[in-house]
Amino acid sequence: MSGTRKKALLKVIILGDSGVGKTSLMNQYVNRRFSNQYKATIGADFLTRDVNIDDRTVTLQIWDTAGQERFQSLGVAFYRGADCCVLAFDVTNAASFKSLDSWRDEFLIQASPRDPDHFPFVLLGNKVDLESQRAVSSKRAQSWCQTKGNIPYYEVSAKEALNVEAAFLAIARDALARESQETNDFPEFPDQIRLNPNQQNQQNSGCNC
Amino acid sequence: MEEEVPGGSAEATDTGSEASFKVSQREIEDVEENLKNAEAIFEHLEQLPFQVFILSEFGKPIFVNNDRDEGEVVSLAALICAFVSRCQSWGDSLMSMTSQDNHIQFLHKSPLIFCVVSKYAEQLDQQLEVLFEQICSILSKSQLENVYKKKGDNYDLRKLLRGTDRLIDSSISSWRASPINLVDSSISAIPMNSSDREFLSTTMASCMGAAKLDGALFGIMIARRQIAAIVRFKKYVIHPRDLNILINLVSDTTLKTDSQNWVPICLPRFNDTGFFYAYISYPWCNKDQDIPACLVLLSVKRDHFDGLKEVRQQIVTKLENNAKFFTNFSQAVKTPNLYQISQIGSNSESLWSFLYLNHSSRQVCMSASKIPLITRTERWMARCEMRRSSALSTRHPHLRTLFVRGTKHCLFVWVTDLFSLYCIFGPFVTAAVSFQVVEKLLKSLKSHEQRYFIINTTSF
Amino acid sequence: MAARNSAGGAARPGGPNRTCQFKLVLLGESAVGKSSLVLRFVKGQFHEYQESTIGAAFLTQTVCLDDATIKFEIWDTAGQERYHSLAPMYYRGAQAAIVVYDITNTESFIKAKNWVKELQRQASPNIVMALAGNKADVAQKRTVEYEEANAYAEDNALLFMETSAKTSMNVNDIFMAIAKKLPIGPAQGEPTGTVDMNQPQQQQKGSCCK
Numbered sequence: 001m002s003g004t005r006k007k008a009l010l011k012v013i014i015l016g017d018s019g020v021g022k023t024s025l026m027n028q029y030v031n032r033r034f035s036n037q038y039k040a041t042i043g044a045d046f047l048t049r050d051v052n053i054d055d056r057t058v059t060l061q062i063w064d065t066a067g068q069e070r071f072q073s074l075g076v077a078f079y080r081g082a083d084c085c086v087l088a089f090d091v092t093n094a095a096s097f098k099s100l101d102s103w104r105d106e107f108l109i110q111a112s113p114r115d116p117d118h119f120p121f122v123l124l125g126n127k128v129d130l131e132s133q134r135a136v137s138s139k140r141a142q143s144w145c146q147t148k149g150n151i152p153y154y155e156v157s158a159k160e161a162l163n164v165e166a167a168f169l170a171i172a173r174d175a176l177a178r179e180s181q182e183t184n185d186f187p188e189f190p191d192q193i194r195l196n197p198n199q200q201n202q203q204n205s206g207c208n209c
Numbered sequence: 210m211e212e213e214v215p216g217g218s219a220e221a222t223d224t225g226s227e228a229s230f231k232v233s234q235r236e237i238e239d240v241e242e243n244l245k246n247a248e249a250i251f252e253h254l255e256q257l258p259f260q261v262f263i264l265s266e267f268g269k270p271i272f273v274n275n276d277r278d279e280g281e282v283v284s285l286a287a288l289i290c291a292f293v294s295r296c297q298s299w300g301d302s303l304m305s306m307t308s309q310d311n312h313i314q315f316l317h318k319s320p321l322i323f324c325v326v327s328k329y330a331e332q333l334d335q336q337l338e339v340l341f342e343q344i345c346s347i348l349s350k351s352q353l354e355n356v357y358k359k360k361g362d363n364y365d366l367r368k369l370l371r372g373t374d375r376l377i378d379s380s381i382s383s384w385r386a387s388p389i390n391l392v393d394s395s396i397s398a399i400p401m402n403s404s405d406r407e408f409l410s411t412t413m414a415s416c417m418g419a420a421k422l423d424g425a426l427f428g429i430m431i432a433r434r435q436i437a438a439i440v441r442f443k444k445y446v447i448h449p450r451d452l453n454i455l456i457n458l459v460s461d462t463t464l465k466t467d468s469q470n471w472v473p474i475c476l477p478r479f480n481d482t483g484f485f486y487a488y489i490s491y492p493w494c495n496k497d498q499d500i501p502a503c504l505v506l507l508s509v510k511r512d513h514f515d516g517l518k519e520v521r522q523q524i525v526t527k528l529e530n531n532a533k534f535f536t537n538f539s540q541a542v543k544t545p546n547l548y549q550i551s552q553i554g555s556n557s558e559s560l561w562s563f564l565y566l567n568h569s570s571r572q573v574c575m576s577a578s579k580i581p582l583i584t585r586t587e588r589w590m591a592r593c594e595m596r597r598s599s600a601l602s603t604r605h606p607h608l609r610t611l612f613v614r615g616t617k618h619c620l621f622v623w624v625t626d627l628f629s630l631y632c633i634f635g636p637f638v639t640a641a642v643s644f645q646v647v648e649k650l651l652k653s654l655k656s657h658e659q660r661y662f663i664i665n666t667t668s669f
Numbered sequence: 670m671a672a673r674n675s676a677g678g679a680a681r682p683g684g685p686n687r688t689c690q691f692k693l694v695l696l697g698e699s700a701v702g703k704s705s706l707v708l709r710f711v712k713g714q715f716h717e718y719q720e721s722t723i724g725a726a727f728l729t730q731t732v733c734l735d736d737a738t739i740k741f742e743i744w745d746t747a748g749q750e751r752y753h754s755l756a757p758m759y760y761r762g763a764q765a766a767i768v769v770y771d772i773t774n775t776e777s778f779i780k781a782k783n784w785v786k787e788l789q790r791q792a793s794p795n796i797v798m799a800l801a802g803n804k805a806d807v808a809q810k811r812t813v814e815y816e817e818a819n820a821y822a823e824d825n826a827l828l829f830m831e832t833s834a835k836t837s838m839n840v841n842d843i844f845m846a847i848a849k850k851l852p853i854g855p856a857q858g859e860p861t862g863t864v865d866m867n868q869p870q871q872q873q874k875g876s877c878c879k
Contacts, residue, residue, distance in 0.1 A: 006278070006279070006280070006367055007278075007280045008365070009269055009270065009279065009280065009283065009365060011267065011268060011269055011287075011363060042288075042291045042292075042295060043291075044287075044291060046283075046284035046285075046287035046288055046291070047284060048283045048284045050280070057280075059280040059283055061268065061269065061270075061283040061284065061286070061287055063268075063287060076294070077266070077267060077268075077290060077291070077293075077294030077297065077298075078291070078294070080267045080362045081265060081266075081267025081268060081269060081362035081363045082267075082362075082363060083363045111362075113361070113362075114361045186750055186753035186754050187352055187355075187356060187369065187750070187751060187753075187754065188754050189473070189484065189754045189755055190349055190351060190352060190482060190483045190484060191483065192424075192483065192509055192510060192511070193480050193482075193483035193484070193485070193509040194483075195424070195426075195445075195509065347751070348751065368750055369749075369750060369751045370751075371699055371721070371749045371750065371751075372699060372721030372722070372723065372747065372749050373721075373723070375720060375721075376723065458723070463720065463723060464723060464726075465704075465722075465726050467712070467728075468726040468727055468728040468745070469726070469727040469728070470723070470724055470725070470726050470727070471724050471725045471726075471727060472723055472724030472725075473724060473752070473755065474724075487724075511755070511758055512758065514727070518727075
């Protein structure tokens, strides 16, 4: 029957320095890869992934952003309307970890969510398979997460995308939970049209019929 | 006897053009199987004559036509959003893109973005405007804007549009299938005797006037996407675009014909912040009669249902009591008697089809199907030709007359300040001859104008 | 105007073949089967792919009881969110309401309970309410147990039946049950009130009878 519930759609932005490995992570994860060729020109790749939570399917619209300076002017349209923001860094690259603050701040400024303190972020620490080159400990990442309102932290590597899946499942689950908590706040029907006598016989607005 | 409506129709329930257009769309869709891969989906979409997308200005898909699921085109929607916002970041606004035989038109009307990908380039910008107004008619423009402000940029507008897919789809198919996309800003009248139309109008007007419902503004009798009569309160007018929104609502079986309907509807050209309440009934669609006429009574007051129900009853009773009128009316509605080209007189055989638009009343008259433009394909070809002509004349406003000779047919276009006329002639006609025929046509139309046009509106 | 004005005012005492008119409204989430229930009740038909209701549809149907004929004036409302704030227009001045949910859809049951609450707060205090658990023909997919809904209905003094518009199970029954509960005759000996649709603030004074 028409009118049955459609799949939930979530806009997810992936932010982080270029080179942290976002793209290869995403490529492992998504089942519908639109194209990798837009990042260089537009500033993001657009990916889709469906996840199943209980009996519901959630479609994730993933904006895998380029992470370069010159695309930051696109911030507003890219970031606004996001349901969740995934921050990514490279555990072997301390600088990429230090950038997280400015990525997060940048996002909150550009996206201006209604409740910035509770906006859902997720942190991904990539390249954990290169343990010997690790520059940022798990503990350090987790304490950063705690200071930022208990952001969930997942360690991932392109070789094992399992945790990536867990991260997105958590995102989807969280979004669905928020949805059901939404107050029954129904749109008010507008007030009665106030008739304007000047509206009669407007030459350019009506047909003479 | 074959049913005849503008553009021709074979089935009784067929509203004509859009069905034939939908057929070609469906045939391609049959090829589709379980398309999971994005590239496969896009390849498939590429084959379709047109595809319409509605998304939020931040990239969330809201509507895709042809029963597609928005979830399938999620990344494409993001791309559209990225294109539009990229241009915006330059201080510009993206209007269109063309690639080989694809024309892509964009319209950004905050908080939404509209995009159409089409094989045909005609008036896509207007089509998107019409679509925007269709969305406004469901939500009202103010509610549309406010809901994002209130609920956040990530709000899923599909929640508010639930159940309207079919309505939006039929709005799109109807303008896609119309012979000229001018039709979205024009209406056509059901051909009727002038005395019958007058009786209908005065009956409707007197019943509405007698009810003294303060706020009831319009009464309209619609059949087969054409207008039989409109009556209005004092000098309030209703724009053809708003009329077409109403026509779309009452046609195509979106509403239940066996019950009375009370539908809030925003008519954006009249007032885009509030709602009318439409009393809609199909008094003669039941097991005993099958007259597909629909009576629409509009009021700005939401508690006028009972009053309008009474009005409708009185109108129906009075109409039925006039047996002669009622017989003529049933006939006119069930089997519309479109303008027959043979009415022009001798030497009119070479004229195969025409569409006439009166600029001031925004009313259209189109000829009945005539050999050799009878089959669906032939009529479709005629529509395409007229479309192209109208697009041509829109692009070149100084173009007044145009005669194009082709191997299969000739085109004659004549645009004045008062009217536009698009004609298809046989291939052996000269410009001079076609002009003569057209002059006779115009005289004929004029002498029969009471039948094919609504000349006077009745007020109450 | 269509005010249901009973000529003469007072109901005739006793006697068969009185005709009474009652306004009945159907509420419930989108796609639970409100229109299907009405279609089954009024026309005895069922369509597998019933289109979403746009706005609201108004139909009438008459049932015969032993001592009266009841004419239902039925408002089949659209369940979508965008129409929610219009609901009072329909249930105000209604003498009966059927709140419908889909037994295979838990959320529709939650929504139904919200409707019941709203009616209890805003509708006429005498309104006869029924809860219908529709789509009983696919009970194998049920997610709302009969007992749970039944208990809820009892707690809230609602009539309750599981129905199937598809098989017609309990459809007539639920309307009949409502009809039997409707007050026929003046309440507390007062003359029958008029119910003017254009003044929803007016107190609902029970039925009208001719």
